[in-house]
Amino acid sequence: MNAQTKKFLIDGPVGKIELALDLPAGTPRGMALVAHPHPLFGGTMDNKVAQTLARSLVQLGYLTYRPNFRGVGETEGEHDNGIGERDDLRAVIEYMRAQPSQAELPLVLAGFSFGTAVLSHVAASMREAGEHIERMVFVGTATSRWDVAPVPENTLLIHGEIDETVPLAAVLEWASPQELPVVVIPGAEHFLHRKLHVLKRIIVDAWK
Numbered sequence: 001m002n003a004q005t006k007k008f009l010i011d012g013p014v015g016k017i018e019l020a021l022d023l024p025a026g027t028p029r030g031m032a033l034v035a036h037p038h039p040l041f042g043g044t045m046d047n048k049v050a051q052t053l054a055r056s057l058v059q060l061g062y063l064t065y066r067p068n069f070r071g072v073g074e075t076e077g078e079h080d081n082g083i084g085e086r087d088d089l090r091a092v093i094e095y096m097r098a099q100p101s102q103a104e105l106p107l108v109l110a111g112f113s114f115g116t117a118v119l120s121h122v123a124a125s126m127r128e129a130g131e132h133i134e135r136m137v138f139v140g141t142a143t144s145r146w147d148v149a150p151v152p153e154n155t156l157l158i159h160g161e162i163d164e165t166v167p168l169a170a171v172l173e174w175a176s177p178q179e180l181p182v183v184v185i186p187g188a189e190h191f192l193h194r195k196l197h198v199l200k201r202i203i204v205d206a207w208k
Contacts, residue, residue, distance in 0.1 A: 010095050013087045015076025019095075020045050020066040022058045029061035030106035030134060031096055035089065035115025037140075039069045039079050049112040049139055052196045056203040057137075062108055067092050069118075082146060085118045090125070106134035113139070113166070113190070117146035124149040137203060140190050144170035150178055156206050157181065158199060160188030 006023075009016040034057070036050040037043030044050075045066040054064045069085050070077035077084065097103050111119040116138040123133055136155040141148060144166045159171050161184050168184065175182050183202055188195040 009074060010092070012076070012091045014070065014084065016074060017076075017088055017092060018045070018068040018072075018074040019092065020054075022054050022064040022066070024058045024061045024063065026061070028063045028105060030063075030108060031102055032057040032062040032064045032108040032110055033089065033092060033096070033119075034064060034066045035109075035111035035119045036066065036069065036072075037113035037115060039072045039114075043114060044068055044072050047112065048196060049192055049199070050115070052192075052199050053110045053112065053137065053139065053203070056200045057108060057110065059200075059204060060207050063096075063102070063105070065092060065096060082114065082118050082121075086121050086125075089118060089122045093122075093126075107132070108135050108137065109133055110137040111139070113142050114146065116141045117148045120149040120151055121147075123151065127152070137206075139192070139199065140166055141171050141174070142166050143174040148174060151180070153178070153180065155180060156183070156203065158183045158185065158202055160184075160190055160192055160195070161186050162188065163190045165190035 006021045034050050034053045036045050036047050045068045054066055057064045068075040071079050109119050136151055139158045159168055159182055185195050185198050192199055
Protein backbone atom coordinates (compact mmCIF):
# COMPACT_ATOMS: atom_id res chain seq x y z
CA MET A 1 0.00 0.00 0.00
CA ASN A 2 2.78 2.42 0.94
CA ALA A 3 6.24 2.50 2.46
CA GLN A 4 4.68 2.48 5.91
CA THR A 5 2.80 -0.80 5.34
CA LYS A 6 4.04 -3.87 7.21
CA LYS A 7 2.75 -7.39 6.51
CA PHE A 8 3.14 -10.23 9.00
CA LEU A 9 1.43 -13.32 10.45
CA ILE A 10 -0.19 -13.83 13.86
CA ASP A 11 -1.75 -16.89 15.47
CA GLY A 12 -5.49 -17.32 14.98
CA PRO A 13 -8.11 -19.88 16.06
CA VAL A 14 -7.44 -22.22 13.09
CA GLY A 15 -3.93 -21.20 12.05
CA LYS A 16 -2.01 -18.15 10.95
CA ILE A 17 -3.75 -14.87 10.09
CA GLU A 18 -2.05 -12.53 7.62
CA LEU A 19 -2.15 -8.87 8.61
CA ALA A 20 -1.19 -5.60 6.98
CA LEU A 21 -0.47 -2.68 9.30
CA ASP A 22 -0.53 0.87 7.98
CA LEU A 23 1.11 3.49 10.19
CA PRO A 24 0.02 7.12 10.51
CA ALA A 25 2.42 10.02 10.80
CA GLY A 26 3.08 11.09 14.36
CA THR A 27 1.47 9.75 17.53
CA PRO A 28 -1.62 7.60 16.77
CA ARG A 29 -4.99 8.93 17.94
CA GLY A 30 -6.40 5.39 17.89
CA MET A 31 -6.35 2.12 16.00
CA ALA A 32 -8.61 0.67 13.34
CA LEU A 33 -9.51 -2.72 11.90
CA VAL A 34 -10.60 -2.97 8.24
CA ALA A 35 -12.51 -6.07 7.04
CA HIS A 36 -12.46 -6.90 3.32
CA PRO A 37 -15.19 -8.20 0.94
CA HIS A 38 -16.15 -11.82 0.21
CA PRO A 39 -13.14 -14.16 -0.12
CA LEU A 40 -14.87 -16.50 -2.57
CA PHE A 41 -15.41 -13.62 -5.01
CA GLY A 42 -11.88 -12.24 -4.99
CA GLY A 43 -12.03 -10.20 -1.78
CA THR A 44 -8.68 -9.56 -0.09
CA MET A 45 -7.01 -7.04 2.22
CA ASP A 46 -5.78 -5.32 -0.95
CA ASN A 47 -9.27 -4.67 -2.33
CA LYS A 48 -9.42 -1.04 -3.48
CA VAL A 49 -12.32 -0.11 -1.17
CA ALA A 50 -10.59 -1.76 1.82
CA GLN A 51 -7.40 0.11 0.95
CA THR A 52 -9.31 3.39 0.68
CA LEU A 53 -10.85 2.77 4.11
CA ALA A 54 -7.35 2.17 5.46
CA ARG A 55 -5.86 5.25 3.76
CA SER A 56 -8.65 7.43 5.12
CA LEU A 57 -8.18 6.17 8.68
CA VAL A 58 -4.39 6.45 8.47
CA GLN A 59 -4.79 10.06 7.31
CA LEU A 60 -7.01 10.62 10.37
CA GLY A 61 -4.24 9.29 12.61
CA TYR A 62 -5.20 5.65 13.22
CA LEU A 63 -2.91 2.63 13.29
CA THR A 64 -4.81 0.55 10.74
CA TYR A 65 -4.82 -3.24 10.54
CA ARG A 66 -6.17 -5.17 7.53
CA PRO A 67 -6.42 -8.95 7.98
CA ASN A 68 -6.99 -11.46 5.21
CA PHE A 69 -9.95 -13.73 5.92
CA ARG A 70 -9.57 -17.53 6.06
CA GLY A 71 -8.15 -19.07 2.90
CA VAL A 72 -6.99 -15.74 1.47
CA GLY A 73 -3.31 -14.94 0.94
CA GLU A 74 -1.28 -16.45 3.74
CA THR A 75 -4.21 -16.74 6.16
CA GLU A 76 -4.83 -20.40 6.96
CA GLY A 77 -8.15 -22.22 7.23
CA GLU A 78 -11.17 -22.44 4.95
CA HIS A 79 -14.02 -20.01 4.34
CA ASP A 80 -16.62 -20.45 7.10
CA ASN A 81 -19.56 -18.37 5.83
CA GLY A 82 -18.75 -15.52 8.18
CA ILE A 83 -18.98 -17.55 11.42
CA GLY A 84 -15.38 -18.60 12.10
CA GLU A 85 -14.31 -15.31 10.57
CA ARG A 86 -15.81 -13.56 13.61
CA ASP A 87 -13.45 -15.50 15.87
CA ASP A 88 -10.54 -14.52 13.63
CA LEU A 89 -11.36 -10.80 13.88
CA ARG A 90 -11.68 -11.09 17.66
CA ALA A 91 -8.21 -12.66 17.68
CA VAL A 92 -6.88 -9.75 15.63
CA ILE A 93 -8.43 -7.22 18.04
CA GLU A 94 -6.90 -9.08 20.99
CA TYR A 95 -3.52 -8.92 19.23
CA MET A 96 -3.97 -5.19 18.61
CA ARG A 97 -4.83 -4.57 22.26
CA ALA A 98 -1.81 -6.61 23.43
CA GLN A 99 0.73 -4.43 21.63
CA PRO A 100 2.78 -1.89 23.63
CA SER A 101 0.91 1.37 24.29
CA GLN A 102 -2.15 0.20 22.30
CA ALA A 103 -4.31 -1.33 25.05
CA GLU A 104 -6.18 1.91 25.75
CA LEU A 105 -6.30 3.38 22.25
CA PRO A 106 -9.78 4.12 20.86
CA LEU A 107 -10.92 1.46 18.37
CA VAL A 108 -12.57 2.01 14.99
CA LEU A 109 -14.09 -0.90 13.04
CA ALA A 110 -14.47 -0.46 9.27
CA GLY A 111 -15.74 -2.94 6.70
CA PHE A 112 -16.78 -3.36 3.10
CA SER A 113 -19.54 -5.70 1.89
CA PHE A 114 -19.04 -9.19 3.43
CA GLY A 115 -16.70 -7.55 5.93
CA THR A 116 -19.57 -5.45 7.30
CA ALA A 117 -21.62 -8.56 8.11
CA VAL A 118 -18.74 -10.19 9.99
CA LEU A 119 -17.82 -6.99 11.82
CA SER A 120 -21.41 -6.28 12.85
CA HIS A 121 -21.50 -9.48 14.92
CA VAL A 122 -18.01 -8.93 16.31
CA ALA A 123 -19.08 -5.46 17.43
CA ALA A 124 -22.31 -6.78 18.95
CA SER A 125 -20.42 -9.31 21.08
CA MET A 126 -17.92 -6.63 22.11
CA ARG A 127 -20.68 -4.28 23.23
CA GLU A 128 -22.32 -7.09 25.20
CA ALA A 129 -18.98 -7.61 26.96
CA GLY A 130 -18.73 -3.91 27.77
CA GLU A 131 -15.90 -3.23 25.32
CA HIS A 132 -15.91 0.26 23.86
CA ILE A 133 -15.88 0.98 20.12
CA GLU A 134 -15.23 4.58 19.15
CA ARG A 135 -16.95 4.36 15.77
CA MET A 136 -17.82 2.02 12.92
CA VAL A 137 -17.66 2.70 9.16
CA PHE A 138 -19.62 0.43 6.82
CA VAL A 139 -19.41 0.61 3.02
CA GLY A 140 -21.71 -1.48 0.82
CA THR A 141 -23.35 -2.98 3.91
CA ALA A 142 -24.30 -6.51 2.83
CA THR A 143 -27.84 -6.54 4.22
CA SER A 144 -29.45 -8.33 1.27
CA ARG A 145 -26.99 -11.24 1.38
CA TRP A 146 -26.03 -11.75 5.02
CA ASP A 147 -27.41 -11.38 8.52
CA VAL A 148 -26.07 -7.99 9.55
CA ALA A 149 -26.47 -7.24 13.25
CA PRO A 150 -27.70 -3.84 14.47
CA VAL A 151 -24.95 -1.25 14.91
CA PRO A 152 -24.37 1.80 17.16
CA GLU A 153 -26.12 5.03 16.29
CA ASN A 154 -22.87 6.83 15.39
CA THR A 155 -22.00 4.27 12.69
CA LEU A 156 -21.12 5.88 9.35
CA LEU A 157 -23.01 4.04 6.59
CA ILE A 158 -21.93 4.74 3.00
CA HIS A 159 -23.56 3.17 -0.05
CA GLY A 160 -23.53 3.48 -3.82
CA GLU A 161 -26.70 4.81 -5.45
CA ILE A 162 -26.74 2.12 -8.15
CA ASP A 163 -25.21 -0.76 -6.18
CA GLU A 164 -26.17 -3.89 -8.14
CA THR A 165 -24.84 -6.34 -5.54
CA VAL A 166 -26.60 -4.92 -2.48
CA PRO A 167 -29.47 -2.66 -3.58
CA LEU A 168 -29.68 0.65 -1.75
CA ALA A 169 -33.30 -0.14 -0.85
CA ALA A 170 -32.16 -3.18 1.14
CA VAL A 171 -29.77 -1.07 3.20
CA LEU A 172 -32.39 1.60 3.84
CA GLU A 173 -34.84 -1.09 4.97
CA TRP A 174 -32.22 -2.40 7.45
CA ALA A 175 -31.19 1.07 8.61
CA SER A 176 -34.66 2.51 9.02
CA PRO A 177 -35.71 0.73 12.25
CA GLN A 178 -32.38 1.78 13.77
CA GLU A 179 -32.89 5.40 12.63
CA LEU A 180 -29.47 5.32 10.96
CA PRO A 181 -28.67 7.85 8.23
CA VAL A 182 -27.12 6.48 5.04
CA VAL A 183 -24.69 8.57 2.98
CA VAL A 184 -25.38 7.84 -0.71
CA ILE A 185 -22.71 8.33 -3.37
CA PRO A 186 -24.53 9.34 -6.58
CA GLY A 187 -23.80 7.18 -9.61
CA ALA A 188 -21.71 4.70 -7.62
CA GLU A 189 -21.99 0.91 -7.94
CA HIS A 190 -20.92 -1.69 -5.37
CA PHE A 191 -17.15 -1.39 -5.84
CA LEU A 192 -17.28 2.41 -6.14
CA HIS A 193 -15.30 2.52 -9.39
CA ARG A 194 -14.06 6.07 -10.02
CA LYS A 195 -15.71 7.14 -6.73
CA LEU A 196 -13.04 6.15 -4.22
CA HIS A 197 -11.95 9.77 -3.81
CA VAL A 198 -15.52 10.60 -2.80
CA LEU A 199 -15.50 7.75 -0.26
CA LYS A 200 -12.30 9.07 1.31
CA ARG A 201 -13.67 12.60 1.46
CA ILE A 202 -16.85 11.43 3.20
CA ILE A 203 -14.89 9.55 5.87
CA VAL A 204 -12.36 12.31 6.54
CA ASP A 205 -15.11 14.96 6.65
CA ALA A 206 -17.16 12.84 9.07
CA TRP A 207 -14.36 13.10 11.62
CA LYS A 208 -14.34 16.89 11.41
